[in-house]
Amino acid sequence: MSVRVVVADDHELVRTGFRMILNAHPDIEAVGEAADGAEAVSVAHRLRPDVVLMDIRMPRMDGLEATRRLAGPGVACPVKVLMLTTFDLDDYVYEALRAGASGFLLKDLRRDDLVNAVRVVAAGEALIAPSITRRLISEFARRPRPPAKTPPPLDSLTAREREVLVLMARGQSNAEIAATLVIGEQTVKTHVSNVLAKLLLRDRVHAVILAYEVGLVRPGTP
Template sequence: MSIRVMVADDQELLRAGFHMILDAQPDMEVIAEAADGAEAVSLARELRPDVVLMDIRMPRVDGLQATRRLAGPDVADPVKVLVLTTFDLDDYVYEALRAGASGFLLKDLRREELVNAVRVVAAGEALLAPSITKRLIGEFARRPRPPRSAPPSLGSLTAREREVLSLIARGQSNAEIAATLVIGEQTVKTHVSNVLSKLYLRDRVHAVIMAYEVGLVRPETP
């Protein structure tokens, strides 16, 4: 089955470029384009794409608001949103992820990175460019928020699962976690799955947010 994608961007040439790249893949189909956030929300609710490729800066309703309406914590049946933006929008990273985005990438990515990102998000995983992960951590360091209370479910994690959560929060991939802990990558995947399930988290992006918000990991920690 093809991955059904919708592209939302107010720049027609960018929409056409993303459309062409993704539609050329044997396992993808671009089913709609939207020129602003309001249109993106309307079309996504009607067509239920597997992934929405969402720009941040758009007229009428921006990509941040559109993401919240489609994938926010109060949405019963969320749509997977992959946010694309430029380097000068660091302040939006944290809020976009809080709004429910499953991934955040920079627009200067290569063609194969875009295609892979859509596949990863469609498969139910979360995805952040390494540089975005660093910016997200920097957001906590620059503008610290009062720690929120740790959820009771945090106590259900084993010592190893807490280690894995801490490494996820530092932006490590499964392969990097496996190397750090000297365990198999499949074992890491099992631990990650257990962490998300026990903490009722949608994906590893939101695990990063929770780990910093409750003070499990601090930005100044090496």
């Protein structure tokens, strides 16, 4: 079945371009579009797409607020949101992920990367551009966040799962974690799934944020 996508951007040419790129692939269908955040929420509720491509800066309601209403904490039936922006700013990245976004990419990405990102997010995975992962970690190093009021039960993790969580927080991919720990990549995927399940996290992006917030990983340490 096709991955159904809604494109939300206040520039008509951008929306048209994204739709043309996505519709060129038989497994993806751009089913709707929106010119601002409020319209994005309305269209997404009506069409229930698999993924919403969401710009950040839009009139009436920005992409961050729209994402909170579609995928934020307490949303009964969240929609997967993939943020796309020209603004590589720390606060945008952090707030987008806290709002419930499953991915954050810059608009200067190649068309193949855009298509792959939609597929990855639709499959339930999280995706952040490598440069943005570095910026996210840098944000914690520059302005550390206080620990969460109620830390999750990290004791439920095995020693190996804690190792995997730490390496995830360092921005390593599954392949890099496998090489670091000298284990198979499929084994890494199993550990990642266990970490998310035990800590009641939706995806690895939020696992990275949590690892810093509870002090499991400290900014600036090797």
